[in-house]
Amino acid sequence: MRLVLYEPDIPQNTGTMLRLGAALGVAVDLIEPCGFLIDDRRLRRAAMDYADFLDLTRWTSWRRYSEAGHAGRLVLLTTRAAQPYTEFAFAADDRIMVGRESAGVPDAVHDAAGARLVIPLRPEARSINVATAAAMVLGEAIRQTTLSMIARR
Numbered sequence: 001m002r003l004v005l006y007e008p009d010i011p012q013n014t015g016t017m018l019r020l021g022a023a024l025g026v027a028v029d030l031i032e033p034c035g036f037l038i039d040d041r042r043l044r045r046a047a048m049d050y051a052d053f054l055d056l057t058r059w060t061s062w063r064r065y066s067e068a069g070h071a072g073r074l075v076l077l078t079t080r081a082a083q084p085y086t087e088f089a090f091a092a093d094d095r096i097m098v099g100r101e102s103a104g105v106p107d108a109v110h111d112a113a114g115a116r117l118v119i120p121l122r123p124e125a126r127s128i129n130v131a132t133a134a135a136m137v138l139g140e141a142i143r144q145t146t147l148s149m150i151a152r153r
């Protein structure tokens with residue numbers, strides 16, 4: 001399982017997701033440019049006490065990321081999806097991507113995803129915080145894949 005951050009805009013959200021990945025043992029791919037200036041030291045500090053556990057890969061662009069070989073499906077979290085994340089069968093090597101706080105992801109990235117999932121919200125709500133979305137879906141993905149590992153034993 002990996003968490004993929006697409007061009008994040010807000011450093012606090014990025015820090016929260018780096019800490020989440022570090023603490024859960026989920027590797028993080030950061031696709032730049034970010035909407036803020038950041039260096040490796042600051043990124044690691046954002047993961048707080050868990051920086052030593054942070055498995056972070058930085059990519060200079062979506063093109064670089066998409067041209068590199070990756071195992072597993074790219075699973076995009078987007079408000080434009082029809083399939084609820086709770087009805088999706090996750091695999092241990094899925095790459096779960098979240099979009100920019102300001103604009104989600106462009107159509108090319110949307111189309112490149114192997115699956116697109118929505119967190120159902122009440123009709124009046126447009127979206128939730130990106131780090132909250134990441135935590136909800138990673139929680140479900142880890143629950144499912146941990147259960148399937150136990151079932152295979």
Ligand SMILES: C[S@@+](CC[C@H](N)C(=O)[O-])C[C@H]1O[C@@H](n2cnc3c(N)ncnc32)[C@H](O)[C@@H]1O
Nearest residue numbers: 077078079098099101104118119127128130133
């Ligand atoms: C604040 S939202 C982006 C809102 C943006 N205006 C849009 O239309 O995509 C930031 C990211 O959080 C995730 N997200 C937020 N709410 C979501 C939901 N209800 N379902 C799936 N993903 C969601 C998505 O990855 C999204 O790109």
